[in-house]
Amino acid sequence: MQKETDTWYTSWFDTPFYHILYKDRDYEEAGFFMKKLTSFLNLSEKSKILDLACGKGRHAKYLNKIGYDVTGVDLSASSIEYAKQYETKNLHFEVHDMCLPYPDKFDAVFNLFTSFGYFEKENDNLRTIKSIKEELKPNGYGVIDFLNTDYVLNNLVPSEVKTVDGIDFYIHRYLDDGYIFKDIRFTYENERYFYTERVRALTLEDFKNYFFEAGVKLVNCFGDYHLNKFDKNKSERLILIFN
Template identity: 65%
Template sequence: MTKLTHQWYASWFDTPYYHILYKDRDYSEAQLFMDNLTNYLNLPEKGKILDLACGKGRHSIYLNTLGYDVTGIDLSEQSIAAAKSYENDSLHFEVHDMTKPYPKRFDAVFNLFTSFGYFEDESCNLKTIKAIKSELNTYGFGVIDFMNVKYVIDNLVAENIKTVNDIEFHQKRRLENGYIVKDISFTAEDKSFEFQERVKALNLKDFKILFEKAGVHLLDVFGDYKLQAYHPESSERLIMIFK
């Protein structure tokens, strides 16, 4: 049995099985979100965007097709290696820890699709927001797109099996010590694997406290990728614009 839980995001995200499990994510929805978000922010032509925790770069690549100069960073060496095949003069990828400031300034810094709250050391949440602040130019905007924790908990599926590429992924979910936890087990290539995802159950109040400590100002909050109003009880997302 291969069981990897220490710094789960560093090990799980670097396996091919992570990308297999989530291969059916909705690209059209993601592109709609990018269209809506960049229009709302009114970013300058050829504006510079930093995509934090970019994975294999699907959002960075799309933002680049809209005319933006995009840098994608991620902790996963394998994901960045895959993303680098798409690089051009205005699209770059680099292995980098998002809790540490990236040494350039941007018109926008995006942290998308619940790529926050992974850390076992909770001080890293504040470090990440402080890093975003340092990465923004004078007119830049920070964006964190997080799950709406109440909605997720109210609709949590305790257990299910998802079959992808003939692999049966057994998934168990629970709320534990302030984290939303998903245990994932499966067999592939005659080996058994166990992984765990842990995301801090941060709500809007928690983020406001982090923003205040980091010295950034919350400008707007949206509840979905169409940028409709945020409702604590029913919105699927918690999308925060700050600077």
């Protein structure tokens, strides 16, 4: 079954297979990162945080657990439907397109786990950063947690088979036309599936250009979830803090 669409993320993110493939994400590491980040930003208790492209809400739930007033938004209706079971007085989830400003103001806006750069239109990357700017209170901080393109391309594993819950996912990675692609093929209940992930191979310089055009300032740049200094050749992540 061909499941690739012009906007691949709207179909792939809404499937149960996406969450099966990535079920081994490190929740302990995610919690550590959230503690480290909120401490670095000196966010006081009950500060308002927007989790942009929150998925099923793993970061949003943790942030709420440690005392913050959190709103999680995502384009995936099924992910938000799932996340809503965890809503509390200070934890809310809503379907929302992150290219558009959310109608509220926050002390911090987090865009985590490479939830950026997959748009069909190049201008949507800039629109998203402009939207984050609109969502921030005075002296608030935007955070984008992206992959380090240089490191990824230098360490790219072209092909692998990953077996999760009895499903063999055949994965092929490659660079084409400025995008990092991941083709994913598998068979489930005698039906064949094919999805493609695509993310723009953005570098630190690309983000600096976006920030300049959006009228925001890069404050800090880190290379991992321990907030160590960014090294384009060695860092696995590109974590940008701006206001």
